[in-house]
Amino acid sequence: xxxxxxxxxxxxxxxxxxxxxxxxxxxxxxxxxxxxxxxxxxxxxxxxxxxxxxxxxxxxxxxxxxxxxxxxxxxxxxxxxxxxxxxxxxxxxxxxxxxxxxxxx
Numbered sequence: 001x002x003x004x005x006x007x008x009x010x011x012x013x014x015x016x017x018x019x020x021x022x023x024x025x026x027x028x029x030x031x032x033x034x035x036x037x038x039x040x041x042x043x044x045x046x047x048x049x050x051x052x053x054x055x056x057x058x059x060x061x062x063x064x065x066x067x068x069x070x071x072x073x074x075x076x077x078x079x080x081x082x083x084x085x086x087x088x089x090x091x092x093x094x095x096x097x098x099x100x101x102x103x104x105x
Contacts, residue, residue: 007097010090017087024083025076032072033065040064 044057 036068
């Protein structure tokens with residue numbers, strides 16, 4: 001059994017990359033936000049047990065979570081851009097192939 005070239009597989013992959021890119025910003029933002037919230041929550045919940053008192057704990061938790069959300073959004077945008085770029089490279093290669101085939105006919 002040998003494998004044959006099938007351009008529809010590349011088109012399907014490019015479409016899937018675009019679909020993933022649509023949701024990756026929200027997913028990554030939410031992931032970073034949840035992680036930083038829980039880390040800051042446990043950090044500030046544990047500090048009084050250690051004898052350390054942090055005055056505006058909830059405000060600091062909000063600030064840390066906000067930084068996490070911002071970092072997640074930035075990371076998600078970078079991931080989405082990389083996915084879209086990869087999809088565009090695939091589509092460009094397919095277009096080049098199509099143009100060459102049309103020229104040779």
